[in-house]
Amino acid sequence: MSDFDPLKFNDDDLAVQEVRPQLKRPPLYKVILLNDDFTPMDFVIEILMDFFSMPEEKAIQVMLQVHTQGVGVCGIYSKDVAETKVYIVNDYSRENQHPLMCSMEEV
Numbered sequence: 360m361s362d363f364d365p366l367k368f369n370d371d372d373l374a375v376q377e378v379r380p381q382l383k384r385p386p387l388y389k390v391i392l393l394n395d396d397f398t399p400m401d402f403v404i405e406i407l408m409d410f411f412s413m414p415e416e417k418a419i420q421v422m423l424q425v426h427t428q429g430v431g432v433c434g435i436y437s438k439d440v441a442e443t444k445v446y447i448v449n450d451y452s453r454e455n456q457h458p459l460m461c462s463m464e465e466v
């Protein structure tokens with residue numbers, strides 16, 4: 360018979376370290392509008408207000424950035440939200456016979 364008695368076993372000397380999972384934030388994506396020479400400025404403002412919930416003043420600023428710099432940032436989102444916004448903006452533009460292009464880039 361062994362001298363080991365499980366009822367007398369004391370584990371106070373054990374070093375226990377709690378393991379915390381290493382969580383990493385998912386990447387974010389910026390949704391951008393690309394300039395073209397055909398889409399009316401009012402339509403771009405409408406898109407920014409309707410699909411990106413911008414107030415009119417902010418929508419005008421972004422529209423002017425698209426017009427003067429060739430590209431403007433509409434917002435920064437998770438991948439799924441960014442993909443959805445790109446899809447609905449491009450689809451809406453085509454439905455209205457405008458060549459406006461929306462795309463996304465990782466931040």
